[in-house]
Amino acid sequence: MAELANNSTAPAAQAIDEARRRKLLELVRGRALARPTDLAEDEVMVWPSLVVVEAVSAVVFLGILTILSVLVNAPLLERANPQQTPNPSKAPWYFLNLQELLLHMDAGLAGVIVPTLALGGIAAIPYFDRSPLGVGILGTSSKGRKIIAFSAVFTTVVLTGMILIDEVIGTGTQWGIGRYLQEEQGAPEWVGGIVLSALIMAGTIGVFVVFVKGIFRPTRRELIIALFTGFFVAYWVLAIFGTSFRGEGQELTWPWNLPLEHH
């Protein structure tokens, strides 16, 4: 950069006419023209190559946002009333996955422990997967992309299945086992709500890992891809269930039967 700074203090240099510049060029052959950067084959100047992309995407996005904001108003219901609990009451949509989990197990496990473990696990990924293989390639390889597809389908199907099974047997009863232990055997609530629920979740993830290992013989990176995809898809599947399929009393229902006031 020092070289650049020196050059910038010589605006007179720009005034040198073309003929004289040629002569100068001959004089100091080799490194005559001020070349602030030596562009390698695979490099481009940030101005204009990157700045243009940023400017265009900013303008396009701002346009979309403005049009959306002109057309659709942000919701504003009646004044807050602590005496009148709406049914259903819902958290903001990005936490509705936690609220969905909450229906099936202990609140502390669903609302705090699971998300903390998930975020902690995600933050720790680079300390487990340190091989530089596959950097810069979406999904690492065609095998990686197959694992992503498999994991996404597996997660969607199994998660949806588990929610529906719970609905049939009794939501929050841990497939009836928790209810049986509590009602018939006098076990405390946490046995079902925490221990059984944690076992069911860990077991499902375990089965998933066995499937991925059996089918794909994955490397560490590929196994982490499978697990991350599981998290990524579960986040949205649960959020969609919470947002669009939970009506009065948090009963499963169709989206068109929901009150139209949740955003």
Added chain:
Amino acid sequence: MRREQTLADRITGSAVWRSVVRHGYPDTQRNQALIIASNVFLHIHPVKIKRYATKVTYTFCLGGLSFFMFLVLTMTGVLLMFYYIPSESQAYESMLAIEGSVSFGQLMRNMHRWSAQGMVIAVFLHMGRVFYTGSYKPPREFNWVIGVLLLVTTFLLSFTGYLLPWDQLAYWAITVGSNIGGAAPIVGPQVNRILLGDLQIGQSTLIRFYTLHVIFLPLIAAFLMAVHFWRIRKDGGISGPL
């Protein structure tokens, strides 16, 4: 031979202009380098960059969009602050005033609301893009951790803003949300109490959420973003094929 000076030449050659803009028109490589290096807003970039890093289908602009939405939210948020009153008795009325009688108030509020939702989605998808391209791998481990903290900060920003309209949607969403936080083992009741500042949502909650939303969390986010962007450059630019 000197060509005739146009008005544009006179302006761009004047002492005043040169005191502000220290580079010529960026049609030479030298000036293109200078424009990046001498502009405080642009110098976040390096002067040159790998060709793959400009491909929209690699980044999908998601990180940039998240930052851009943060800027939109800051600007519309400041405008809303001129009118919004964080008081239990006046918050809802000030919302009605913003929507009903403030020029472009409804538009400002809509833009704030929709970009807030958009930012949560963009940050989340950005994490996905960074993960699937393996961009967290050494030497970028720490920046990935900063990114996870930024995701959490984004959630908290959105969550604290959710209460401010003081309507039924806001009130009960925050009730459910803070109950989830209050379910934490051992420290649950304390967490709930710290969040609400009271036994239930009221004036103390509103002023807490407001202060967190308009100054505390934005500062945290700005601090983390400064580290995040700085580390991208220090770790060798955005990732790419080896």
